[in-house]
Amino acid sequence: MMEKMIFGRYIPGDSFVHRLDPRSKLIFVFAFIIVVFIANNTITYGLLLAFTLFIILMSRIRLYFLINGLKPVLILLVFTFLIHIIFNREGNIVFEWGFFKVYEQGIRQGIYISIRFVVLVFVTSILTLTTSPISITDGIEVLLNPLKKIKLPVHELALMMSIALRFIPTLMDETDKIMKAQMARGSDLSAGPLKDRIKAVVPLLVPLFVSAFKRAEDLATAMEVRGYRGGEGRTRYRKLKWDWRDSTSLVVLVALSALLIYLRT
């Protein structure tokens, strides 16, 4: 059951991208999302696409995983492409069929937007594919640290996130078990009209919640006994290391955006 989930699926590796500090990767991705919007003509979009391909090569992630990540947004992608083709009425007519006319600018914009989409999905997928969830949590915690000044409980949020991530497989197993137990009692979870199926979920959720609360209580006790008393005075086992790779990748991003600004029309 777990293996099918691509929820933040992490593929261990030893590439340049894998070895980057989660902080630099997070900053890079957020900055890149903004940089993508600078592009507005063929050269700049081409450059973006080439750069993304370069990142993919650097990460040594198989294209298959990235295409997989694209599947959920495929409908959105096709939909926006069609919208542009149908409603954009600039430039020369390329194709005419009755009252249905396709304009040059429509095709161009459609392709641009699609590239934007694909590039964004690929780059964010590479972030989750090359960074373990726990490193992402660590990175977020450090990056959000300045927000402690406005009383945001950064440490607590990060801990909540890491515990939630750690318990996903445990609760999945549990769901599986409860499902089988209810099926053994004759409940049918997969057939019948929607209303019945929703009703059948209730005897699944109730035991799951009960056990989740029990687990939470046990965990709280175990944490307290092991000396947990909030973020203060805590040291960290995981050390984040910023090295030349991280600085380089950010410099490259700045260079890219300068180039894009220069080339845009």
Place this chain on the structure above:
Amino acid sequence: MSEILSFNNVSFSYTPEVEDARKAVQNVSFTVNEGEWISIVGHNGSGKSTMVKIISGLLFPQEGEVRVMKNVLSEENLWETRTQIGMVFQNPDNQFVGATVQDDVAFALENNGIPHEEMVKRVHKSLKQVKMDTFLNHEPHHLSGGQKQRVAIAGALAMRPKILILDEATAMLDPQGRAEVLNTVQELRKETGLTVLSITHDVEEALLADRILFMNDGKKYAEGSPLEVFSLGDKLVEFGLELPFAMRMTNLLKANGVQLVGEHMTEEELVNDLWTSNFNK
């Protein structure tokens, strides 16, 4: 031998405001000395778990006092005391805090502000002690119950506790996992002379102890070596505790006219007696 932990006339009730309320723990006294292995046995509701909560400072007794390392346990020294007690609980999943084995072992160290270099050293050392050092980056759902419990032991050991408390730590494990955990604890004791307090209702586990505390209905019913406690025989059965297998076997053999000398706690003793029993005639 110096005292590590002691209960002095400790009583605790979950509903102290009610007069004549049932007390979960009633007037219990005992002492654990350095290097000992003590087992607390008793059926469900005998006050075992409450005693664990009192030792770890999750509950405070209404009467009596608890001393850890000769200091009376109080709100003030609670956190310091907790660093000297290592605890392993029943459910292997619910005490695994970290995302990977090494993160989990480091959890208590992080909480107590141990510097990074020291932490790395201690994590590796304590994982080696429980023979889990090749599993550093494994995630909990890829480990068996016994392995998870060994990681929990390593997590406790990393703080270099004076006493290790096993709160029914083997109750949810399969026989193999149980053997793994108990062997680990036995080896640790051989190597480091660690003091162990195990709460259990597994009789075979209790037999490993130097001393057994038998709890019934919140009171200490008996205390002594395994032989002393289990020779109470039928009385224990009455309170819902099973006798060790070798002992039941001995009794049955005797009832069927096989001549055996004395009581036998372990299978080995029984077998030795059995194959020599004809010579002794």
